[in-house]
Amino acid sequence: MTSQDSTPAAFAVPGDKDAVKAADRAHVFHSWSAQGRIDPLAVAGAEGAYFWDYDGNRYLDFSSQLVNTNIGHQHPKVVAAIQEQAGRLCTLAPGFAVDVRSEAARLIAARTPGDLDRIFFTNGGAEAIENAVRMARVHTGRPKVMAAYRSYHGATAAAINLTGEPRRWASDTGTAGVVRFFGPHLYRSHFHATTEAEECARALEHLEQTILFEGPHTLAAVVLETIVGTAGVLMPPEGYLAGVREICDRHGILLVLDEVMAGFGRTGTWFAADLYDVVPDLLTFAKGVNSGYVPLGGVAISQAVAATFDDRPYPGGLTYSGHPLACASAVATLNAMAEEGIVENAARIGEDVLGPGLREIAARHPSVGEVRGTGVFWALDLVRDRETREPLVPYNASGDAAKPMNDFAAACKTRGLWPFVNMNRTHVVPPCTVTESEAKEGLAVLDEALSAADAHTTDAGRVR
Known part of the structure; x- marks a missing residue:
């Protein structure tokens, strides 16, 4: 999923990653960020439900950027x-x-x-x-x-x-x-x-x-x-x-x-x-x-x-x-x-794939407290303890306190999935054009990556 071969050659974008990042760091002021503490990914191209970097690593966009690319990239x-x-x-x-x-x-x-x-x-x-x-x-x-x-x-x-x-x-x-x-x-x-x-x-x-x-x-x-x-x-x-x-x-x-x-x-x-x-x-x-x-x-x-x-x-x-x-x-x-029936596709994917798949994942992971959503608009509420419903990280956590969510997000990205993470939640918000196979690909990555969140729960280390 993250190999060089995964980037469509026809959509490869020439450029120098180091030059792009250097110009960004010198001149671009980013939203909602401490400018000296961020390391933006240099993106070379995008198509449909995916985007990729200059090293050929491809990411399934389960964030739809900022939950806005409803018809996917480059329609x-x-x-x-x-x-x-x-x-x-x-x-x-x-x-x-x-x-x-x-x-x-x-x-x-x-x-x-x-x-x-x-x-x-x-x-x-x-x-x-x-x-x-x-x-x-x-x-x-x-x-x-x-x-x-x-x-x-x-x-x-x-x-x-x-x-x-x-x-x-x-x-x-x-x-x-x-x-x-x-x-x-x-x-x-x-x-x-x-x-x-x-x-x-x-x-x-x-x-x-x-x-x-x-x-x-x-x-x-x-x-x-x-x-x-x-x-x-x-x-x-x-x-x-x-x-x-x-x-x-x-x-x-x-x-x-x-x-x-x-x-x-x-x-x-x-x-x-x-x-x-x-x-x-x-x-x-x-x-x-x-x-x-x-x-x-x-x-x-x-x-x-x-x-x-x-x-x-x-x-x-x-x-x-x-x-x-x-x-x-x-x-x-x-x-x-x-x-193209894109609205109908979003409804079907939510009903037949994302909803059932997320509920199955929740049953396997002690870090998932609640699944909620519809269409291609879902969230997993992540917790330290299912009984108390204590959030996996404190409200508005940062630094070391945010480590459990940061670990989860990193686990997604190394597996080729770009998540939407906010506080103690991960949102599942792919494009409305997402296919059944793409949705299932993303769910499989979430299933694996949630082990990183499970490690921070009160259930960690217990025999289940």
């Missing part, structure tokens, strides 16, 4: 569409009507739930959240927004303050008008629940009480990831999202669903909201809309919210809103997904 139809658009019209300001911009908006609106038929384009997911919050505040005339712990919404000003995990801490001034609450998560319940029904009811009661104590008339929106992504692929219990919708309606609060990670096939449906039959007032998207081939995100807007700006100017905009190259890549992506 020929999308590459061709970008090339064709570049030859015809590279860029045009957002104030003009452009054919590919209109078509991208039409195709997205055709797939969003309910009446979310107006599309505001951004450059990515964080800007989508920024603008959804701005729309909600202007539409309602209210200042505050509610967001959950265990969430990630982006790194720009409003988005990072909405985020409920440690990447927020360095930027959080406590003055951004954000009210935080706990969402449902039965495996680590904050509500002492023992069943999904109890967790749902108590989480909704907690949300309602928080709203009442904050003053419903001060709250513009509740912002939720439909299925929480980076913080653990947390599937909402049956009835929770419908309950949030009812609470919001009763208090005149908008519901904003963040589908940046969950949207466009990741859950085996076009949007995660389709699984729960819930229609938000605003829906944010990015990532899978064009698999990140060109930066693109946006907000799908309900008729009621859009009508607010029929005669009142919307106080926001971006130079590259609806960039033609990005929109062309989205049109090609959405058409390819429909023509």
Whole structure:
């Protein structure tokens, strides 16, 4: 899997690994990193579910990069569409009507739930959240927004303050008008629940009480990831999202669903909201809309919210809103997904391969506390002790405290699998185009690599 022969010769990229890394170290400033402590892998090429380095080591991309290459690397139809658009019209300001911009908006609106038929384009997911919050505040005339712990919404000003995990801490001034609450998560319940029904009811009661104590008339929106992504692929219990919708309606609060990670096939449906039959007032998207081939995100807007700006100017905009190259890549992506049954493939792989395979793996490894997910959107919650559910590493661990997860990640990479690891979890998030054989290849590597995590459990060394 990691031999020189595994890299397709037709896709080999010439270059000097040392020169690439030297230039990176001299000039590139990396996200979320202590710059002097990182050693980025120099990547030479990619195709489908794989990428490879200059030494010919090939990796099965079980991270989809940042859970965004839903159609895999270098899909020929999308590459061709970008090339064709570049030859015809590279860029045009957002104030003009452009054919590919209109078509991208039409195709997205055709797939969003309910009446979310107006599309505001951004450059990515964080800007989508920024603008959804701005729309909600202007539409309602209210200042505050509610967001959950265990969430990630982006790194720009409003988005990072909405985020409920440690990447927020360095930027959080406590003055951004954000009210935080706990969402449902039965495996680590904050509500002492023992069943999904109890967790749902108590989480909704907690949300309602928080709203009442904050003053419903001060709250513009509740912002939720439909299925929480980076913080653990947390599937909402049956009835929770419908309950949030009812609470919001009763208090005149908008519901904003963040589908940046969950949207466009990741859950085996076009949007995660389709699984729960819930229609938000605003829906944010990015990532899978064009698999990140060109930066693109946006907000799908309900008729009621859009009508607010029929005669009142919307106080926001971006130079590259609806960039033609990005929109062309989205049109090609959405058409390819429909023509090739990519969403259906994600559903089938999740149902027939990943779900059963991960549950079988969990039964063999004491480090696996819980398996959760759907489609090609899964997570393994890794623990030191199954009975106590103590996480394999402490919350926000670093240095020596993070060694168990680092050992596991290293074991994956040496076997040719690139994992998505966050805190005490490994996420299983291959492209929506992943084949059955590729999915099984990845599961086999995970099965072997989890022995490295097992070595750090209280069960280590016992005869099983």
